[in-house]
Amino acid sequence: MMETVYTGARVICIDADRPEAQAFRVRDGRFVAVGTRDDAMRGAGPKVREVDLQGRTVVPGFIDAHLHILPLYHADSVFEMPDLGPAEVADMEALIRRMQQRAQVVPPGQWLLGRSYQETKLGRHPTRFDLDRISTVHPIRLYHASFHVSAYNTLALENAGITKDTPDPPGGSFDRDENGELMGIAREGAQKLVTPFSTSDARYDASTSEMGVGLNPPPLMPGPDEWVRGMVQRFEAFAARGITSVGIAGIGPRDLDRLNMAKTAGNPVRVYAMFYDHHLRDAEQTVQEHGWGDDRLRLGAVKVFHGHSLSGLTAWVSGEYPGRRNYFGIQPKRTQQELDDLVAKIQQRGFQAAIHANGDREIEMVLTAFERAAKLASAGKIRHRIEHASITNESILTRARDAGVTLVFHSYMFEHGDKISVFGPERLAMMHPHRTALDMGVHVAGHSDWPVSAADPLLRIQDLVTRAGQEGTVYGGNQRITVAEALQVMTAGGAYASQEDDIKGSISVGKLADFVVLGEDPRDVPPQKIKNISVVATYVGGEIAWQAKELTT
Numbered sequence: 001m002m003e004t005v006y007t008g009a010r011v012i013c014i015d016a017d018r019p020e021a022q023a024f025r026v027r028d029g030r031f032v033a034v035g036t037r038d039d040a041m042r043g044a045g046p047k048v049r050e051v052d053l054q055g056r057t058v059v060p061g062f063i064d065a066h067l068h069i070l071p072l073y074h075a076d077s078v079f080e081m082p083d084l085g086p087a088e089v090a091d092m093e094a095l096i097r098r099m100q101q102r103a104q105v106v107p108p109g110q111w112l113l114g115r116s117y118q119e120t121k122l123g124r125h126p127t128r129f130d131l132d133r134i135s136t137v138h139p140i141r142l143y144h145a146s147f148h149v150s151a152y153n154t155l156a157l158e159n160a161g162i163t164k165d166t167p168d169p170p171g172g173s174f175d176r177d178e179n180g181e182l183m184g185i186a187r188e189g190a191q192k193l194v195t196p197f198s199t200s201d202a203r204y205d206a207s208t209s210e211m212g213v214g215l216n217p218p219p220l221m222p223g224p225d226e227w228v229r230g231m232v233q234r235f236e237a238f239a240a241r242g243i244t245s246v247g248i249a250g251i252g253p254r255d256l257d258r259l260n261m262a263k264t265a266g267n268p269v270r271v272y273a274m275f276y277d278h279h280l281r282d283a284e285q286t287v288q289e290h291g292w293g294d295d296r297l298r299l300g301a302v303k304v305f306h307g308h309s310l311s312g313l314t315a316w317v318s319g320e321y322p323g324r325r326n327y328f329g330i331q332p333k334r335t336q337q338e339l340d341d342l343v344a345k346i347q348q349r350g351f352q353a354a355i356h357a358n359g360d361r362e363i364e365m366v367l368t369a370f371e372r373a374a375k376l377a378s379a380g381k382i383r384h385r386i387e388h389a390s391i392t393n394e395s396i397l398t399r400a401r402d403a404g405v406t407l408v409f410h411s412y413m414f415e416h417g418d419k420i421s422v423f424g425p426e427r428l429a430m431m432h433p434h435r436t437a438l439d440m441g442v443h444v445a446g447h448s449d450w451p452v453s454a455a456d457p458l459l460r461i462q463d464l465v466t467r468a469g470q471e472g473t474v475y476g477g478n479q480r481i482t483v484a485e486a487l488q489v490m491t492a493g494g495a496y497a498s499q500e501d502d503i504k505g506s507i508s509v510g511k512l513a514d515f516v517v518l519g520e521d522p523r524d525v526p527p528q529k530i531k532n533i534s535v536v537a538t539y540v541g542g543e544i545a546w547q548a549k550e551l552t553t
Contacts, residue, residue: 005025140155
């Protein structure tokens with residue numbers, strides 16, 4: 001029986017009964033003692049190993065409550081989807097050059113894909129005319145940073161039979177010029193008319209198409225072994241930033257099979273998996289045949305889209321978008337009754353509902369569905385959640401608190417504050433309202449929504465503390481929270497959101513020994529420098545998941 005005592009540390013426990021400690025002992029993957037060195041050594045076996053952390057800071061493992069699957073491939077791989085964010089491309093010409101390089105790797109006729117462009121940094125969305133400069137022999141799709149908007153070249157539109165006379169579908173729209181000509185930009189459901197495949201892993205799914213896609217082929221996809229290798233590499237990159245658990249928001253049966261393969265292949269990060277709602281029957285069958293999983297890979301929630309994007313400026317809101325007369329975003333396709341029925345069905349099958357909603361009108365519909373589901377016999381102890389929950393008011397927060405709903409707020413002002421600044425100070429003051437929600441007693445969890453924003457918990461904590469964009473502008477500064485509160489949101493908050501707060505989220509006796517050793521205490525550095533703190537080592541179940549430097553024994 002292997003026992004290790006970690007001493008000489010500044011341990012931030014995120015435990016109300018013991019906020020801080022200097023040492024702890026790990027046995028069989030769990031914390032068995034927390035306190036002083038004497039406390040940690042008391043009861044230890046004769047072969048106990050001691051690790052001196054030399055005054056470093058230890059926090060519970062960071063939990064990214066909501067992100068997406070995207071394997072990490074070699075830059076020259078035909079399967080890699082290049083990052084077109086501002087760190088990689090400075091302007092539109094750089095974006096075009098980057099994708100022209102990709103066109104030399106991908107065979108003609110196959111999809112040329114890129115992701116995470118930011119129109120506010122580029123000056124505008126890329127149009128089909130920009131993309132036609134990249135290639136006229138590849139259909140091209142570039143995902144906006146929100147993943148709720150895409151830019152296509154002319155060939156992609158023609159292959160799908162999309163013309164200026166194609167009407168906007170329910171729940172989506174095409175951007176057009178003053179003459180009604182297509183600009184190549186599709187929002188929300190309009191994307192499915194051109195490319196019926198998943199944004200999370202570019203999986204083709206003809207069942208999601210509303211009119212077929214003509215000559216557009218399914219994208220090139222890796223075999224399972226290559227996918228698993230790429231996914232393990234992605235999880236290793238997460239562990240390098242101190243992430244010990246993730247919630248993967250939206251999978252299907254094949255994804256679950258491959259996530260099991262990744263677990264066997266050495267995935268160092270715990271996974272809480274959420275099936276898409278159109279796979280509810282598959283989720284139910286999986287649980288019946290194999291159970292809910294274990295503490296390395298567990299199924300528990302069903303992901304539902306009911307609403308659109310804030311940073312993509314498509315969320316359905318009660319007040320019109322500034323500068324856009326009579327535009328209130330894109331209305332969800334579901335009626336209230338349809339949403340009520342879906343939530344009831346998810347709950348009856350024993351699953352948590354994790355519902356994507358950003359605009360206040362979307363959120364109000366979701367809360368109504370949760371309130372009605374709470375009156376059903378199937379309610380039990382299931383705790384539902386709203387993903388992102390961006391534009392709120394006190395009524396929304398009160399309803400969420402009273403219904404026991406967890407709000408999985410964004411914290412992406414660093415990357416996207418400039419996009420949502422169009423809403424103005426009054427609405428920013430209740431956007432991702434961590435301060436108000438915590439003060440009101442609402443359960444809050446943190447997430448990156450990667451690749452929408454960086455899967456970097458220290459950057460996310462800095463964002464919560466400063467509410468500052470990369471350029472230094474503060475967005476909704478009244479909602480800033482303390483470092484201690486931000487640490488709680490990114491640890492215990494995530495555990496609560498996945499209904500795993502009994503086994504993770506704090507450094508407490510009996511819980512899984514997931515913890516992170518940091519180079520500095522986030523409470524001691526200037527707030528705008530938190531993102532620069534080094535991750536010395538990440539432990540999952542008491543085992544090293546990643547380390548930058550070997551610790552002294």
